[in-house]
Amino acid sequence: MEEITNKDHVLVLPFPMQGHINPMVQFSKRLASRGVKVTILIIESICKNMPKASGSINIESIPHDDSPPENIDKSFEWFHVLVSKTLTKIIEKLSYSEYPVKVLVYDSISTWAIDIAHQLGLKGAAFFTQSCSISAIYYHMDPEISKIPLDGSLVSLPSLPLLEKEELPSFICEIDLYPAIKELVFSQNINFKKADWLFFNTFDVLEKEVVDWMRTKYPIKTIGPTIPSMYLDKRLKEDEEYGLSLFKPNDEVCMKWLDSRETAASVVYVSFGSLATLGEIQMEELASGLMTSNCYFLWVVRATEENKLPKEFMSKLSEKGLVVKWCPQLDVLAHRAVGCFFTHCGWNSTLEALSLGVPMVAMPHWSDQPTNAKFISDVWQTGIRVKAGENGVVTRDEIAHSIREVMEEKKGIMLKENATKWKILAKEAVDEGGSSDKNIEEFVSSIM
Structure with missing residues (x-):
């Protein structure tokens, strides 16, 4: 400084x-x-x-x-x-x-x-x-x-x-x-x-x-x-990271795994922030949806949430997925291998994805997140919002379909172009x- x-x-x-x-x-x-x-x-x-x-x-x-x-x-x-x-x-x-x-x-x-x-x-x-x-x-x-x-x-x-x-x-x-x-x-x-x-x-x-x-x-x-x-x-030459992390990130493990992905924009990054919690049924649906999406994925599951993972899920990961307790989110979003952010739509996470040009799959939970998801999908058009069933649970099929829509289908190209536009505008704002x-x-x- x-x-x-x-x-x-x-x-x-x-x-x-x-x-x-x-x-x-x-x-x-x-x-x-x-x-x-x-x-x-x-x-x-x-x-x-x-x-x-x-x-x-x-x-x-x-x-x-x-x-x-x-x-x-x-x-x-x-x-x-x-x-x-x-x-x-x-x-x-x-x-x-x-x-x-x-x-x-x-x-x-x-x-x-x-x-x-x-x-x-x-x-x-x-x-x-x-x-x-x-x-x-x-x-x-x-x-x-x-x-x-x-x-x-x-x-x-x-x-x-x-x-x-x-x-x-x-x-x-x-x-x-x-x-x-x-x-x-x-x-x-x-x-x-x-x-x-x-x-x-x-x-x-x-x-x-x-x-x-x-x-x-x-x-x-x-x-x-x-x-x-x-x-x-x-x-700001010395401004390389935030001032606080209440969780210890698995920096080396995350970045080494991402570096090993040969194809750019091939990984789905999944994180629901420091507060959001999922029920066991939703965790099972999310785990199955990620596996059946046929995409690589990096999933942040906090220590307090690990007990909700389905039995034998970790043994089935192989090289397709990596589960960590916390990660250096900005470094992950900025990595060439990441093509999508599956997010709870907290405002900080939303701004980070916009600033780094990463399209999103929005799965909001509470507080401001439903409104942020509305803007992500309909106003800024940098992502899509998953649809929950009658019981409030987002099914594995909906999760897999939403990921593929952003990562593989024609709409994903438009979302990526819009995300890149907002990345440029975010930089211009602080220039x-x-x-x-x-x-x-x-x-x-x-x-x-």
């Missing part, structure tokens, strides 16, 4: 989950490359998995006596209580340094942070780790103010394509599940009223209609895609003078 060239200091507060920390760390690297002092606040138990700070980025550990709750609902309140006790002290300590804090960039789900920032005389910027379209849906369908009915099969919202019920975020339709998370995602709308800036991990042309609509009302800035520079513009690059530069200039 470049040396600090001004006295501005930005404090960054991500929610302590890998999918939230990494994009905010990447944004911090972009700020630091412009000579801004950046401090990232990370809870103590996660700090050990972070690389040491370098250049103008510092990592401040937030100590805690008890372990974070495994229950996701309870973890939000735990984090709120913990940070509320320490954030003011940290900011006050830094205010007496050579670089007093000027701006707090906080995860958009931590809406309470904006009040602390303003009370201490700081500016506050909300960082949205999901797409701009998802935020627009939550904005329009807030149950406190929304008058949009859900009794029909289609939902029409400003600046968005027509959405079927099952294409909406799950917290809207599945009203009895995850009540604490549902309340949390809609509370993000507070940011539109209070935050001084709204940062979105996306780029202008990717979500043009909704970005243009939001800009007429709020101070939004697109600053993505936030993936390491070496995979995009290569302007010098690109839309995201300009937005970051404008933000830095505004705080000087």
Whole structure:
């Protein structure tokens, strides 16, 4: 990272989950490359998995006596209580340094942070780790103010394509599940009223209609895609990987196996991220579908999911497939052997596939994933979405057919061409003078 060239200091507060920390760390690297002092606040138990700070980025550990709750609902309140006790002290300590804090960039789900920032005389910027379209849906369908009915099969919202019920975020339709998370995602709308800036991990042309609509009302800035520079513009020479991995990837095994594939674009990469879980029946159907697709496949099955694999599946793999507990996803997607990404459609994974030009088979589970899958298949046209049966399970035949459609059939050529187009546009967004690059530069200039 470049040396600090001004006295501005930005404090960054991500929610302590890998999918939230990494994009905010990447944004911090972009700020630091412009000579801004950046401090990232990370809870103590996660700090050990972070690389040491370098250049103008510092990592401040937030100590805690008890372990974070495994229950996701309870973890939000735990984090709120913990940070509320320490954030003011940290900011006050830094205010007496050579670089007093000027701006707090906080995860958009931590809406309470904006009040602390303003009370201490700081500016506050909300960082949205999901797409701009998802935020627009939550904005329009807030149950406190929304008058949009859900009794029909289609939902029409400003600046968005027509959405079927099952294409909406799950917290809207599945009203009895995850009540604490549902309340949390809609509370993000507070940011539109209070935050001084709204940062979105996306780029202008990717979500043009909704970005243009939001800009007429709020101070939004697109600053993505936030993936390491070496995979995009290569302007940040040391930015070769994310700042955090809570799972140890099988780097050497994965890359050696991919290198051994002689045919380009012959491998299906399968991963459902760090949180999604599949039932035993779905795991069996997926395993059978991969085997009968007649394609090579690299499948990430986390240690907690391994017991769901069908008996004798591993012994039948031969050289056709490789199953690992975790992998270096960016390196895998960038490998010449990979021709398709079978994905849960988490926003980070979606952006990575778009940025690296890899077509997708979409099998969403919850949260924003159904909407991301809608955009992948119908708006950006870089993939297809599998169809689940009446019991919610995607059959082995549907899985095999979808893979072959992307990998072998005529439609796959069109999907690959579209994926390549978005790869070029993603790079242009972060290149010098690109839309995201300009937005970051404008933000830095505004705080000087």
